[in-house]
Amino acid sequence: MIGIQPSWQEEVKQVAYGIRRRVLEHTVINKGGYLSQACSAAEILATMYIRIMNLGKTDEPLMPLPFTGVPGPNNPNAFTGAIFNGPKGPQYDRFILSPSQYALVLYALLIEVNRMAPEGLHQFNVDGYTVEMIGAMHSPGMEVMTGxxxxxxxxxxxxxxxxxxxxxTGKVWVFMSDGEWQSGQNWEALQAISFYKLDNLGIYIDANGQQCDGAMCEVMNIEPFADRLTAFGAKVYRVDGHDLDMLVKPILEPVQQGKPLIVIADTIPWRGIEILKERYPKLHYVRFFTEQEREQYAAILKSL
Incomplete structure (x- = not known):
């Protein structure tokens, strides 16, 4: 008897679960990691890769290549990490990870969707390899240096x-964090995007309310966020970033000619790993200061 194929929602849930588990495991083993980003962004990124973006296929999970140097006229061996998103073509979408500190989350995602070999994560932050802590253009899943x-x-x-x-016919999709919008360059970019009517560009924003210095509302508030983005010419939706159907709903709506699509996805930076809430509001990077603290997280990993 042929088994019933899982729904895309079930597939996304499994991938999101796998992202959190892998990043937690990495954090426990390495005594630190960008864990809250995995908690907040897991559903967004999993939905983008499984349901929203039209990416080319990879024949098998790829192993990251060693670093061959920066691009330039004298380096024919340079490459980008876009190969993990499948072959480029006019019909395929392109993916840009803007906040490069989410690189670990992206690597976990690529493993979960069978685009990157699990062994590749052992190269994380190792000299001479491309699986960098702060992703660069040669890192798996990336194709530009977001700096x-x-x-x-x-x-x-x-x-x-x-x-x-x-x-x-392919679109360009950008994953962003809400903290990036404290930077003026993004507003200049959006101004240009609207002026040139780049409706082939879509943005998903992980609005977890956090940045490296703590809660955004206490450092530099960007609200009313949706109203400001709308005023700059975008078609804006604000959704629950852990609700899969709500994440997909904006792309099912009629296209607004000449307007970029922006989805603000409100998320919880300790979703799925509740112990993180104890660190609020300093959640940007998890670092263990005692072995007892690390063992607490190891126990949670074991329960998963």
């Missing part, structure tokens, strides 16, 4: 404009 926070959207805008001029 300091706030540079990914500008590059995505340039790619989207080139694709529009070329007549590509």
């Amino acid at each position: 300091s926070l706030g540079q990914g959207l500008s590059q995505a805008a340039g790619i989207a404009m080139a694709r529009k001029l070329r007549g590509d």
Whole structure:
């Protein structure tokens, strides 16, 4: 008897669970990691890869390659991590990870969707390899150097404009954090995106209310966020970032000609690993200061 195929929602839930488990495991083993980002973004990224984006297929999970140097006219061996998102083509979407400190979460995702070999995570932050803590253009799943926070959207805008001029049917999707919108460059980029009517660009924002210095509302509040984005010419939706159907709903709505799509996904930075809430509001990076503290997290990992 042929088994019933799982729904896309069930698949996303399994991938999101796997992201949190892998990042927690990495954090316990390495005595630190970007864990809250996995908690908040797991459903968003899993939904983007499984349901929203049209990416080319990879024949098998890929093993990250050693670093061959930066791109340039004298380095024909340079490459980008876009190969993990499948072959490029005018019909395929492109993915840009803007907040590069989410790299560990992206690597876990790529493993869960069978695009990256699990053994590749052993190269994390090892000299001479490309699985970097702060992802670069050669890191798995990435294709541009997003540098300091706030540079990914500008590059995505340039790619989207080139694709529009070329007549590509594929879109450019950008994953962002809410903290990036404290940077003026993103507002300049959005201004240009709206002016040039780049409706082939979509943005999903992990609005977890956190940044490296604590709660955003206490450091530099960006509300009313949706109203500001709308005023800059975007078609904006605000949804529960852990509700799969709500994450997908915006792409099912009629396309707003000439307007970029922005989805603000409100999330909880300790979702699925409740012990993280004890660290509020300093959740940006989990570092264990005692062995007892690490063992607490190891016990949670064992329960998963």
